[in-house]
Amino acid sequence: MSKIAVLIAVALTAATVTIVGCGGAVEQPAAGVATQPQASDAATAAPVRPSPLPATPAVTIVATATPRPTNTPSAAQAVTDLGGRLRIASVPPVQQLVGSWLGTTTAANMQVRPFSDPLIHTDRFDGSLVPGLATSWEANEDGTQWTFHLRDDIEFQHGWGKFTAHDVPHSTGLIVKEDAIASDTGIFRELFGNTYDDVINNVVVVDDNTVRYDVQVPNSIVDFFISAQQGNLFMYSKAQFEAEGLDGYEARPAGVGPWQFEERTLDVNLLYSRVPDHYRRSPFFEELEWVLIPEENTRLAQLKTGQVQIGEISRELHIDAVGSGLEVVQSQLPSLQVTFIIGGVYNPEAGSECADGGERCFYQPDEPHLDVRVREAINRAINRQEINEQLFDGIGQPHVVWGYHPALPGWNSRWLEEHEEKYGFDPERARQLLKESGHEGYKVKLLLTELPGVPEMIPMGEATYTYLTNVGIDVTSEAVEWSTYRADYYRPGRTHGTIAASRGTYRPAEITVRSYNRSGPTGFWRTSVDPRTDTLYDLATRSMDPVVKADALRELGDLKFDLYSEAPIVWLPAQLVIDPREVGEYVWPGNINASFTHTEYITPAQ
């Protein structure tokens, strides 16, 4: 073979390997150079103090938060000139949409939050619920009626008129529509009605500035569900809907947020412009653009070259980012909780039939995970400290009971005190427990799933493969899409013999308990280590007495902790990389289902 032929073969092979290595990814369109900050009227740019009207709960105390004014921005006080276009590089969401009812909370938050507001907002420093479109709210004694008093000075964008109480039932009804797939669709149907018309009946317009939610099932955290923290219920214009239908929302949705929707190009970007006189905070940049870039290195490259000012970059690349003069900033509060769900632990008293007529679903008495010693062994086998230090760079906070955080109602300080003793890394003890239980060497399928916000999920799963194997468990692993996991495993009650990593957000404990531990159709995973789970959950959810509620949650947490319900790993803050030459301050709570919130408070570098 001639030399030329050899050289051609080498080149072709190298190109082939490159193609394999690049996964055939389509190159992202080059983003333009960031617009330079432009001068603007100082009066508009000056910080605006939030509404002076504190909420005044009249009848009951809301356990999740105390309504109060939003904190005044700090660095924002010094801003005199507006920035130009703020470009944020992000992972493209699964659905690209402008309707929060059509997507998961994460997708909705990122795309909808800039141009629309919820009734109740979230403080950017401490994550508490604060007045938004509603200046105050109250509930009756049994939590079946929630009344919200609305601002009367809000106009919809694009000239769609004044925001009134009539827009509230309409916006709420969207969440329960047949095509709605928002995270909260289930709970909204349970609380407010199964159809759009039901909701229109149950969300009563008292007057133009007052709206009352008549709740079908007593619930003590209705304000949380309709707040910015949960993030599914944003206000849309009823007038626009009646004139243009959902097509109008798709093309040019009118909201009441600090940014105004301008345009989007699927898979490329979403563009918003500044609302100059917003009631909460007018942005410090003229425009906001989400630049959708799937590849990690491309996002980092755009940050390094100044094509974007903020980027969602995985922790593994932070060292490269910092080396290039960029800065890593993190949220004020924990953003995500990470755990392993121990499958097959169903409530024997709940008993559900297999949806497809099969035989092995829900409670199966021969399931090894029903033995608390096996669940303890799993917890003992996992080295949480090593995971936190090696995979999460040590930024994680201890996580002792899935769904519970020291700052949330229902916390028990005993858990943290006893954590090392009961959950500490101890492979020998794990082996002994497995032996005592008679399940030494039992078979487990470790389900590996990638989830937004935690790129370390797969490595963490593979590390756990090693941990579990080391104590003698016969582990096989399978990478599954989350949708497959949902459809094939936890929805039909077939999580037997599985361990799956999952991640949740920072929210009241009962929300997590509802999804992961409650039996019956309201639950998803239905992990129930004790039959009292459902009773305690119902008590915690329905009681308007904060003491009763906290006690019920604490007792539920005790059961989860003492009986090793899950294998919680870590609480994590959200992290972003910013270009300090362009961005001054970015303070956001992180306790919301999205990395990027409170963008209106981001200041340009001075």
Place this chain on the structure above:
Amino acid sequence: MAAEDRTSPVPAAAQDTEALQPERSRLSLGLSEMRRLPWFPVVVLLVVLVIPAVFANQIAPHDPTRGSLSSRLQPPVWQEGGNSEHLLGTDKVGRDILTRIIYGSRISVIIALIAIVVSGIIGTALGITAGYWGGWVDALIMRLVDISLSIPIILLGLVLVAALGPRTSTVIGVIVVLLWSRYARLARGETLAVRVQDFVSRAQVAGSGHIRIMFKHILPNVFNSLVVLATLQVGFVIILESTLSFLGAGVPRPNPAWGLMVADGRELVASEKGWWVSLLPGMAIMLVVLSMNLLGDWLRDRLDPKQRQV
């Protein structure tokens, strides 16, 4: 016939001629061919693919699926911070890269061998049948071949793996579905040329059955071309399997497939913190594929001069 003797070392129809050649000249011919072996690809294949695949259990220094997080992302021995315990460094989970490359070669070899043998058998049988029978049988099989060749390979692979689940057997099945048509087309073409030869006519006159003629007289005469094709396909199959694994539709975790290893470190490929995680298995893929292609070219020159490149 004389021309056929030169192209095929062991054609069935030339057994009489071959029997007359002295044993010594056959040995000398073999040694002569050995001297012409392209040593670079042979050595690379032995070192990177064959020996690791066969002796993985004996030569791999660590467990391929288990690692220690405390050892994660250790650089190769020649880089600052590296150590001799992990000559090629470790991945994100602390698994030894060298060990995973060694075991990964076994996966590549197993998948390539099984896929090529199975698709070769199916494709050859159908190709010879089409070429020998002609008519509607030929038309039917060739249309199936056309359909198979028109399907986007990666897309079909992803769909099948998504439907059947990411298992090694699924990957092999996908590759077989994709490859058989190439053998069928080649076997058919060769059969069309061979079936009009005198020895086939003589066999028919002598009363041989169709099956016997196809597989006793025609198959040996198309075999060399198929061997060349198979050799060239090894590199392609490794690339295909790596691509599927890279896309998460191939060999399941935590098995050390090369494509999966490339995928594991793709975001670190430009980082000082972990460039080796992707690059080293990528180099293994490149070396093996390059070597297989060079060896295939050499084999084609030796066994199938009709297709020799200019």
